[in-house]
Amino acid sequence: MLKIGITGGIGSGKSIVSNIFKSIGIPVFDADQAAKNIMNEDANVKNKLIKAFGSEVFVDGKLNRQYLANIVFTDTYALEKLNAIVHPATIKAGLQWAEKQNSPYILREAALLFEAGSAADLDFIIGVYAPQHIRIQRVMKRDGTSRQEVLNRMSKQIDEEIKMKLCDFVIINDGQKELIPQVIDLHKIFLEKAKAK
Ligand code: ADP
Numbered sequence: 001m002l003k004i005g006i007t008g009g010i011g012s013g014k015s016i017v018s019n020i021f022k023s024i025g026i027p028v029f030d031a032d033q034a035a036k037n038i039m040n041e042d043a044n045v046k047n048k049l050i051k052a053f054g055s056e057v058f059v060d061g062k063l064n065r066q067y068l069a070n071i072v073f074t075d076t077y078a079l080e081k082l083n084a085i086v087h088p089a090t091i092k093a094g095l096q097w098a099e100k101q102n103s104p105y106i107l108r109e110a111a112l113l114f115e116a117g118s119a120a121d122l123d124f125i126i127g128v129y130a131p132q133h134i135r136i137q138r139v140m141k142r143d144g145t146s147r148q149e150v151l152n153r154m155s156k157q158i159d160e161e162i163k164m165k166l167c168d169f170v171i172i173n174d175g176q177k178e179l180i181p182q183v184i185d186l187h188k189i190f191l192e193k194a195k196a197k
Pocket of ligand 1: 008009010011012013014015016017138139142173174175
């Protein structure tokens with residue numbers, strides 16, 4: 001089975017593109033959602049988070065996202081610590097999930113793919129690209145957040161132009177180019193690649 005990553009900055013349209021793949025029957029592992037579940041449920045990860053960031057990181061057993069966000073958005077070292085705790089468990093969960101799927105290929109969707117070091121396990125990577133001004137507008141509308149907040153979140157991610165150069169395929173989601181034909185073209189390519197593997 002081929003393992004394909006799908007990445008792109010916040011607001012690029014990863015979720016929309018992943019949903020199109022899902023609608024044609026391709027299983028998608030949402031790594032960002034899995035990471036959230038792991039932080040709330042995996043006892044080993046929870047213990048490590050408490051050791052690294054203090055007991056305030058959980059309130060009534062639930063992750064205190066605001067507290068954690070405040071720490072990691074102001075301290076790069078803390079962000080690296082958080083990633084070092086959560087990413088290995090998320091990668092493992094993704095591999096276990098993949099083993100249970102019955103499909104010529106599967107997708108792993110993640111905002112941070114290169115940053116998280118999980119790109120190494122993947123056969124190909126799709127980048128979803130949208131210009132920054134469009135991404136900002138989309139996220140402000142989707143999440144009801146301020147421009148500054150969106151810019152803060154973006155500043156923690158690798159520059160999009162660089163990220164797209166690291167991808168094997170790029171889907172353009174600039175609101176002009178149609179998405180479905182681009183997905184179908186890639187689907188055909190992946191089916192061929194899966195046959196050849
Ligand atoms: P990501 O998962 O990369 O953060 P999403 O797929 O959630 O991005 O897209 C961000 C927001 O922009 C969502 O509300 C989505 O509905 C909207 N969006 C994405 N692509 C398009 C598009 N081509 N046309 C209109 N709205 C779009």
